[in-house]
Amino acid sequence: xxxxRIRAETPGCAEVAHFNxxxxxxxxxIVVDTVVEYLQREARVGGYELADLHEExxxxxxxxxxxxxxxxxxxxxxxxxxxxxxxxxFYSLRFEPGDCILTTxxxxxxxxxxxxxxxxxxxxxxxxMPDAPTGELDVDALADMIDERTKLISIxxxxxxxxxxxxxxxxxQVARDAGVTxxxxxxxxxxxxxxxxxxxxxxxxxxxxxxxxxxxxGVGFLYVRDTMIExxxxxxxxxxxxxxxxxxxxxxxxxxKRFETWESSPALRLGLGAAxxxxxxxxxxxxxxxxxxxxxxxxxALQELPGVAIHDKGTVRGGIVTFSVTGRTAPEVKAxxxxxxxxxxxxxxxxxxxxxxxRGLDEVIRSSVHYFNTEDEIAALVAVVAxxxxx
Ligand SMILES: Cc1ncc(COP(=O)(O)O)c(C=O)c1O
Numbered sequence: 001x002x003x004x005r006i007r008a009e010t011p012g013c014a015e016v017a018h019f020n021x022x023x024x025x026x027x028x029x030i031v032v033d034t035v036v037e038y039l040q041r042e043a044r045v046g047g048y049e050l051a052d053l054h055e056e057x058x059x060x061x062x063x064x065x066x067x068x069x070x071x072x073x074x075x076x077x078x079x080x081x082x083x084x085x086x087x088x089x090f091y092s093l094r095f096e097p098g099d100c101i102l103t104t105x106x107x108x109x110x111x112x113x114x115x116x117x118x119x120x121x122x123x124x125x126x127x128x129m130p131d132a133p134t135g136e137l138d139v140d141a142l143a144d145m146i147d148e149r150t151k152l153i154s155i156x157x158x159x160x161x162x163x164x165x166x167x168x169x170x171x172x173q174v175a176r177d178a179g180v181t182x183x184x185x186x187x188x189x190x191x192x193x194x195x196x197x198x199x200x201x202x203x204x205x206x207x208x209x210x211x212x213x214x215x216x217x218g219v220g221f222l223y224v225r226d227t228m229i230e231x232x233x234x235x236x237x238x239x240x241x242x243x244x245x246x247x248x249x250x251x252x253x254x255x256x257k258r259f260e261t262w263e264s265s266p267a268l269r270l271g272l273g274a275a276x277x278x279x280x281x282x283x284x285x286x287x288x289x290x291x292x293x294x295x296x297x298x299x300x301a302l303q304e305l306p307g308v309a310i311h312d313k314g315t316v317r318g319g320i321v322t323f324s325v326t327g328r329t330a331p332e333v334k335a336x337x338x339x340x341x342x343x344x345x346x347x348x349x350x351x352x353x354x355x356x357x358x359r360g361l362d363e364v365i366r367s368s369v370h371y372f373n374t375e376d377e378i379a380a381l382v383a384v385v386a387x388x389x390x391x
Contacts, residue, residue: 017377020343022368024210034274038267061273070196077222077259082187085206085222088259091235097123099151106159106355135313158188161352164314172201193288215275219268224256290371307389322364330363
């Protein structure tokens with residue numbers, strides 16, 4: 001991988017040491033230019049008119065997104081965020097009293113709030129599967145928990161608050177054997193690693209553009225397995241998702257676009273397409289290899305510091321490195337790093353309450369590495385943390 005070239009193509013690399021790639025990564029120039037140039041032309045040509053002129057390119061975005069996860073373009077819906085994508089899928093499922101939703105200890109708050117709301121409305125109930133001793137979800141326990149009431153397996157691939165990668169394909173095998181619908185929140189994994197929806201065996205997958213894919217903010221996507229599309233009707237429909245064919249009748253479209261709404265930002269969609277093409281060009285295998293080895297270096301160096309505790313769990317760990325510093329709050333550490341132009345984020349208990357409470361954690365510092373980071377940047381981050389830990 002030509003890291004120097006990649007950094008030269010990333011304007012932000014000259015400004016900051018960016019370890020907030022699980023928040024929003026630094027986009028390559030091609031992504032920024034695609035968005036900005038489109039918006040500038042839109043102002044001159046007209047919004048509808050320019051979209052017509054870009055019909056082909058906009059259709060190409062579905063192919064680019066599909067290419068990153070091994071899907072078909074008709075299985076992709078483009079939406080404004082990962083949460084919208086996930087919600088569109090989840091709220092299209094029908095639950096009855098006694099139905100069971102199986103999920104993880106590390107579930108993202110937005111997802112868990114939706115489970116609670118649907119449980120309240122329908123009488124379905126939520127069961128949280130335990131973690132294996134190594135930290136990721138326990139696939140054997142999952143297999144034992146499934147019974148005829150299990151309606152949905154809904155897990156995250158990479159949690160919001162720790163470095164682990166859940167065994168998504170092993171879960172897929174269990175889901176397939178049991179014939180249970182499988183929804184995968186891949187918001188934090190897409191762009192970090194090679195992903196193939198057939199290998200994983202999920203029926204539904206949601207993700208965002210702005211994190212490890214390095215696309216613009218304000219756009220995300222949903223994958224719906226072709227065999228599921230016509231089974232699932234979104235909780236709301238507009239004139240893009242369905243056609244008003246007679247005064248008293250409508251027909252829902254038969255591709256994944258039934259989960260979309262008519263209005264969208266073509267600029268952001270094209271930016272997402274450019275980000276997907278860029279990631280495929282760099283190579284998702286090499287991206288995963290470099291990013292996970294840089295994260296190991298960072299974890300190892302922080303681990304050496306007295307007063308610093310690492311909070312990552314899991315047999316397989318990716319680019320997210322979480323830690324705390326004795327006597328310092330997470331926002332304090334974030335602020336001290338920011339003074340040195342080093343970006344990290346913090347995660348508090350209410351983002352992933354079950355896991356954080358089980359581990360007695362109120363907050364962690366989340367430093368998330370990408371393939372364009374360098375060992376020098378890691379050394380700079382570690383030096384600031386070492387200084388804080390000492391005083
Ligand atoms: C695991 C996980 N799922 C979903 C989301 C939501 O993504 P978005 O903010 O794009 O809706 C996040 C955001 O941090 C996340 O960490």
